[in-house]
Amino acid sequence: MSRTRRHPLPRTARIAALAGTSMLAVALSACSGGGGDGKGALGADAGAKVAVNLTGDNAKAGEQVKVTATEGTLENVSVKDGEGDALAGKIAGDGRTWTSDRVAAPGTTYTVETKDDRGRTGTQRFATQQAGKVNKLDFNFKAGSTVGTAMPVSITFDHPVKNKAAVEKQLKLTTDNGTKGSWGWYQDQAGRQRVDWRPQTYWKPGTKVKLDADLKGVDSGADGGWFVRDYDNTFTIGKDQQVEVDLDSKRLQLVRDGQVVKSIPVAAGTPGGEKASWDGKMVLMRKEGTIRMTSQSVGLGDAYDKMVRDSMRLTDSGMYVHAAPWNAGNYGRVNNSSGCVGMSDADADWLYAQVQPGDLVEVTGPGSKGQAKLGNGYAEWNMSWTAWQKLSALTPGTH
Numbered sequence: 001m002s003r004t005r006r007h008p009l010p011r012t013a014r015i016a017a018l019a020g021t022s023m024l025a026v027a028l029s030a031c032s033g034g035g036g037d038g039k040g041a042l043g044a045d046a047g048a049k050v051a052v053n054l055t056g057d058n059a060k061a062g063e064q065v066k067v068t069a070t071e072g073t074l075e076n077v078s079v080k081d082g083e084g085d086a087l088a089g090k091i092a093g094d095g096r097t098w099t100s101d102r103v104a105a106p107g108t109t110y111t112v113e114t115k116d117d118r119g120r121t122g123t124q125r126f127a128t129q130q131a132g133k134v135n136k137l138d139f140n141f142k143a144g145s146t147v148g149t150a151m152p153v154s155i156t157f158d159h160p161v162k163n164k165a166a167v168e169k170q171l172k173l174t175t176d177n178g179t180k181g182s183w184g185w186y187q188d189q190a191g192r193q194r195v196d197w198r199p200q201t202y203w204k205p206g207t208k209v210k211l212d213a214d215l216k217g218v219d220s221g222a223d224g225g226w227f228v229r230d231y232d233n234t235f236t237i238g239k240d241q242q243v244e245v246d247l248d249s250k251r252l253q254l255v256r257d258g259q260v261v262k263s264i265p266v267a268a269g270t271p272g273g274e275k276a277s278w279d280g281k282m283v284l285m286r287k288e289g290t291i292r293m294t295s296q297s298v299g300l301g302d303a304y305d306k307m308v309r310d311s312m313r314l315t316d317s318g319m320y321v322h323a324a325p326w327n328a329g330n331y332g333r334v335n336n337s338s339g340c341v342g343m344s345d346a347d348a349d350w351l352y353a354q355v356q357p358g359d360l361v362e363v364t365g366p367g368s369k370g371q372a373k374l375g376n377g378y379a380e381w382n383m384s385w386t387a388w389q390k391l392s393a394l395t396p397g398t399h
Contacts, residue, residue, distance in 0.1 A: 048114045048122035050074070054104060061106035061128040061226065062219050065089070067098040069116060074098055076115040081108050105217035106131035106226045133225030135159045137213070139233055140285075141357070146238040149204075150283045151358025152378050153197040153211055161185075161193045162221025164393035170215050173197050176208040184391030188375045189316035198380045198388055202360070207237040238356050243284070243321070245341055247277065247365030250332045252321070252341060254354055261354070264347045265332030267324065269339040271367030277339050278319050279368035283378035284359045285313045287352060293320075310348035314361055315377035321361070323348030335367060 049071035054063060065087060067077050073095030079087040087110070089100040095117070104110060109127040140154035141147055153173060161167050168183050181199040188194045197211075211234070215227035241256040247268050254261045269277035288311040312321040324342025331343060341363075343351070360381065372379045380388055 048072075048116040048120040050114050050116070050122055052112055052124055052126065054110075054126050054128070055124075057127045059104065059126045059128045061108075061131070062103050062217055064103055065100040065110070065112070067112060067114060069096050072116040072118055072120075074114060075117050075119075078111075078113045080111050080113075081105070102214065103217040104128050105228055107228065131226040131228060133159065133223075134228050135161070135220045135225040137215075137227075137231065139211075139231075141233070141235050143233050144235065146236045146356065148242075148284065148356045148358030148360065149202040149237055149240055150242070150281075150360035150378070150381060151203070151237075152283070152380060153209070154378065155195050155213070156188060157193040157195075157220070157224075159193070159220060159224045160222075161195075161224050163219060163224075164195075166218055167215065167220065167227075168195065168393045170213060170218055171195070171197075172212045172214065174210050174212075177204060179203065179207060179209075182389045182392050183394075184380065184388050185393060186375050186391060189377075194375065196378070196380060200385050203237040205237055205240045208234070209237070210234045238358070241355070242360040242362065243351075243355065245277075245321075245361065245363040245365075247271075247279070247335060247363065247367050249365070250335060252343065252351075254351065262350070264343050264351065266341050266343045267327050267330040267333070267337055268335040268341045268363075269368070270336050274369070275338045276367060276369040277335075277337075277341065277363060278315060278370070278372045279363040279365070280371035280379070281381035282314045282319075282361045282363070282372065283381070284321075284355055284357055284361055285315075285377055286357055287312055287355070288320075293318075309345070310352040312352065312355060313377075315372050317372065317376050319372075319377075321348075321351070 049069065051068050051070055053066040054060065065079050067074065074091050074097070077089065077091065077098040079089065079100060087100040087102055087104070089098050091098045106128050107130040109125060112124045112126070114122045136158045138156045141151065164185055171183060173181065179199050181197050183195050183197050185193075185195050211232065213231040216230045218227045220226065239256060241254060244253045244255060245266065245268065250266055250268065252264045252266045269275050290307060290309045291311045292306070293308045294305045308322050308324070310323045314320060319339055321341045323345045324337065324340070325345050327337065327342050328344060330336055371382050374380065374383070
């Protein structure tokens with residue numbers, strides 16, 4: 001094996017070499033931004049002296065990020081996830097601490113970058129624990145759609161929400177005209193958790209509405225799971241119109257801007273028993289076109305199985321307004337359907353083209369089976385404003 005012979009340096013050269021090594025060490029220290037060891041302290045001697053409350057690879061999700069200066073004061077703090085989205089936050093008045101406005105989401109890696117009052121910088125990374133269960137949600141309208149003046153904002157969750165107040169605080173609904181409203185919590189017909197936002201009075205036509213559900217990092221509570229993303233949605237309020245059904249006269253009217261546009265003879269549900277129609281204030285949920293309707297789906301045995309056109313849904317339990325040509329002899333004369341409001345093909349075609357999801361549909365007159373329960377469609381307009389506000393998880397006026 002070859003050997004390289006080492007020659008001792010003169011004393012003066014050794015002193016110069018040692019001095020150079022010392023200068024290099026100082027330079028490295030000054031350039032290091034604080035690599036971060038995951039234990040809270042950031043930076044080497046020349047880096048920013050700060051500590052972060054969340055550390056390591058299994059940090060607790062759902063906590064605000066807090067950065068504390070252990071020496072000097074903070075000038076700037078940036079906390080971003082792997083996609084570059086920043087957690088907004090504020091530096092306290094004394095400059096010693098920075099706290100994020102929102103919490104850290106589960107299964108996310110964050111990079112914390114700091115700069116203090118001496119220009120020293122530091123960087124640290126931490127990752128939060130994975131979510132054991134993820135909760136998702138669905139809206140009752142498509143983004144950018146136009147809906148009627150009675151349409152509530154309705155959110156349905158995949159899993160139960162026990163921390164209702166924490167979730168409701170993150171639901172922000174804004175309008176271009178300051179519309180007043182409130183959230184209300186209940187279960188839908190299928191037993192799923194639901195929260196609706198209802199205006200105090202019907203929407204004003206032309207209102208622009210924006211919903212921001214800033215839920216990323218919020219815990220639903222026991223058996224509910226975590227939210228791992230934010231949602232946003234917009235819609236516009238359309239024409240001022242409503243449908244009025246009179247069970248006594250057996251007629252339906254479309255009213256627009258307070259004026260009757262057309263009156264149509266109809267046949268509604270058979271009075272008494274399960275075949276009667278619901279009454280009260282309902283909302284046109286969806287225009288479903290031609291669909292298959294079976295009596296078994298609404299608990300009425302084998303009474304019917306038909307393809308039905310111009311179907312306009314009023315309740316989750318299966319009440320519709322639709323074309324019913326097989327019942328032509330009874331329009332305007334006899335209510336003998338299985339609960340729906342039927343009319344001729346021509347009248348149904350016309351009405352279907354005129355109405356919009358979100359239009360109020362009000363059924364009055366004798367022979368109904370009462371009002372549909374809250375959760376069976378959109379029945380909140382049958383409640384007083386005071387009663388509706390009580391279904392919020394927050395104090396009225398705070399949301």
